[in-house]
Amino acid sequence: MQIDFSSFVLAAATADLADEPAARDHADAVEFRMDFASDPLDALAGYDGESPLIATNRPTWEGGEAPDDAARLDALEVAAEHDAVGAVDLELAALESGDAAAVAEHARDHGTAVVVSTHDFEGTPHRAAMRETLAEASRWGDVAKLAVTAEGSGDVLDLLGATWDAATAGETVATMAMGEAGRHSRAVAPLYGSRIGYAPVDPADATAPGQYDLATLSGLVERLGGE
Numbered sequence: 001m002q003i004d005f006s007s008f009v010l011a012a013a014t015a016d017l018a019d020e021p022a023a024r025d026h027a028d029a030v031e032f033r034m035d036f037a038s039d040p041l042d043a044l045a046g047y048d049g050e051s052p053l054i055a056t057n058r059p060t061w062e063g064g065e066a067p068d069d070a071a072r073l074d075a076l077e078v079a080a081e082h083d084a085v086g087a088v089d090l091e092l093a094a095l096e097s098g099d100a101a102a103v104a105e106h107a108r109d110h111g112t113a114v115v116v117s118t119h120d121f122e123g124t125p126h127r128a129a130m131r132e133t134l135a136e137a138s139r140w141g142d143v144a145k146l147a148v149t150a151e152g153s154g155d156v157l158d159l160l161g162a163t164w165d166a167a168t169a170g171e172t173v174a175t176m177a178m179g180e181a182g183r184h185s186r187a188v189a190p191l192y193g194s195r196i197g198y199a200p201v202d203p204a205d206a207t208a209p210g211q212y213d214l215a216t217l218s219g220l221v222e223r224l225g226g227e
């Protein structure tokens with residue numbers, strides 16, 4: 001199933017594909033956090049939901065739970081072949097090191113988009129540095145994603161500025177500021193060109209700090225006209 005990133009995609013982030021029917025009303029896609037799931041490839045093989053999937057298998061060094069081994073990338077390669085998987089998520093660092101290059105190529109061969117991710121769990125880099133990260137990630141895949149940690153509204157402003165600059169330069173980007181101070185970025189970033197938002201169906205299952213639950217984010221984005 002293709003995912004069209006030319007307009008905003010609201011992704012329900014979950015480790016449990018059984019959440020899909022509940023997510024359907026509000027979400028355009030489901031982000032399957034394979035690294036949080038106990039038997040992700042089995043779950044994927046049995047998936048018969050209606051929403052296209054973004055397959056993510058985040059390693060521990062980028063805030064996830066997957067061990068940093070070949071099995072992590074092999075599983076993503078298998079996921080990329082699944083009809084329901086419209087995109088795989090790969091970390092920029094894994095692409096730059098060469099480790100994930102084969103997964104990206106395999107995804108492309110199967111018509112599966114590549115989301116290139118970077119996360120900063122410590123803070124928010126300067127606007128120019130974020131702009132450069134987005135440009136670099138854009139070179140490696142279809143959507144360049146940057147999640148930072150905001151300590152105040154100024155950080156969010158910088159992130160939105162970098163988002164706007166990248167989007168107006170023609171790059172397809174997804175940005176969000178994690179943490180309490182960054183929360184509102186999730187609602188407004190689509191207005192500045194961000195093309196993916198992530199939210200759990202149940203707030204107790206958040207996959208990053210500061211996420212709104214899915215129904216709330218969907219309502220906010222819609223009311224602000226970002227969808």
Ligand SMILES: O=C1C[C@@](O)(C(=O)O)C[C@@H](O)[C@@H]1O
Nearest residue numbers: 013056147176178198207208
């Ligand atoms: O990379 C991202 C963005 C995210 O970290 C967020 O802040 O919403 C949530 C993750 O599930 C997703 O893979």
